[in-house]
Amino acid sequence: MAYVHSDSSRAVSSTKIVIAGGFGVGKTTFVGAVSEIVPLRTEALVTDESDGHDDLAATPHKATTTVAMDFGRITIADDLVLYLFGTPGQRRFWFMWDDLVLGAIGAIVLVDTRRLDDSFAAVDFFEARKLPFVVAVNEFDGAPRYHTEDLREALAISPTVPIINVDARERESAKQALIAVTEYALDHLASMAR
Numbered sequence: 655m656a657y658v659h660s661d662s663s664r665a666v667s668s669t670k671i672v673i674a675g676g677f678g679v680g681k682t683t684f685v686g687a688v689s690e691i692v693p694l695r696t697e698a699l700v701t702d703e704s705d706g707h708d709d710l711a712a713t714p715h716k717a718t719t720t721v722a723m724d725f726g727r728i729t730i731a732d733d734l735v736l737y738l739f740g741t742p743g744q745r746r747f748w749f750m751w752d753d754l755v756l757g758a759i760g761a762i763v764l765v766d767t768r769r770l771d772d773s774f775a776a777v778d779f780f781e782a783r784k785l786p787f788v789v790a791v792n793e794f795d796g797a798p799r800y801h802t803e804d805l806r807e808a809l810a811i812s813p814t815v816p817i818i819n820v821d822a823r824e825r826e827s828a829k830q831a832l833i834a835v836t837e838y839a840l841d842h843l844a845s846m847a848r
Contacts, residue, residue: 666733671835672755673724673740674779675764676772680792680822681740682724684764688828689726689738723754728832736832741776751779760839761787762831764822767797770808777809786842788835790820 673681685693724740739754755761763776773789780787789811793799800808802817811817818834821827 664733666735668735668737670737670739670758671832672758672761672785673738673764674751674761674776674787675741675792676766676769676776679764679766679769679772680794681764684762684792684820684822684828684831685724685726685738685740687823687825688728688832690729691727693724693726693738723750738832755780755783755785758785760835760842761785762790762835763787764820765789765791765805765809766794767791767800767805768794770805773809777811781811786835786839788816788818788831788838790818790831790834792822793819 673684675681682693723742724738726738726740728736728738730736739758741751741754761776761780763773763780765773777787777789789805789809791805805817806813806815816834816838818831820831
């Protein structure tokens, strides 16, 4: 995807990274922390209609949910823009994931250690599509901490998939996660070219 700024004749290239994970894991917060623009959010109130569909036990104070996507932007250089797409976490909205990942160079799977089971769908999705991804453990206050290898085994992911820690509320932390997935995606691409 490329476009030209109206004040310049220089082409601008763009790339995309997807932020995925279970319901309430911090995807919207992550995109908002690092985006240079006010992020586009498709949030709706959590209502009684979600009873029987969404498990709110681990997030009892969550009042809104993403129903389509979150969208943010970061200008990397004068001629390079990074777009961020946060997926909806609820199972009933997963049908949108295929469209959201089109053209992505990689993904970040946000994980809450209190609810590791909620991570399997995102891990499986990206593995099946062979899209490079990193696992980013969102360090919620009071959440248990585990050794990297224990998390790798619990999530049944390849030894080559990076596992990092992130605080989705902090811009610098989110930025480091984006750098990690970009480096991993470039390494992955280089290894495929050999």
